[in-house]
Amino acid sequence: MKKRLVLLGVALAILGCSGNQNVKVEDSKEQPEKQVYAETTIDSLLLNSKHFEDKPVRIAGIVDHVCIHSSKKLTLLGKSTGATLKVTASDSVPQFDMTLKGARVEVTGILKRVVGPNETCENETKTETETEIETANNPADQYYVECHSIKVY
Secondary structure: HHHHHHHHHHHHHHHHHOOHHHHHHHHHHHHOOOOOEEEHHHHHHOOHHHHHHHOOEEEEEEEEEOOOOOEEEEEEEOOOOEEEEEEOOOOOOOOOOOHHOOEEEEEEEEEEOOOOOOOOOOOOOOOOOHHHHHHHOOOOOOEEEEEEEEEOO
């Protein structure tokens, strides 16, 4: 009789512990996954742009220019002379504040290749060095970051 009670107790304990297992699996599926961003510098991103293409990146830099026409584009300065990277607005960040000019910011987004002609703001002029750095992998390839979030320091 004691053996049966012990076996019954063990069986109930096993059944009682295994009942919540399915609920936890369903809960974990409902939670959205956090996107992992590759943290890199603007200079490294420009030199290795093919490696980072269509991937999430996190970069920091000084805002050199905010487009006064649409407020949907800005330019970040890298550490190397003339190293610049374009950042465009997205659904997450529909436009940039004009007061960002000169501010240090951290941008997270997806590095993308310009498919058509590269639209630049009328106020921007490029030096030969800037063009060389921006198109280091292939003269026809130019890249920009589609901004998902921006943080001002």
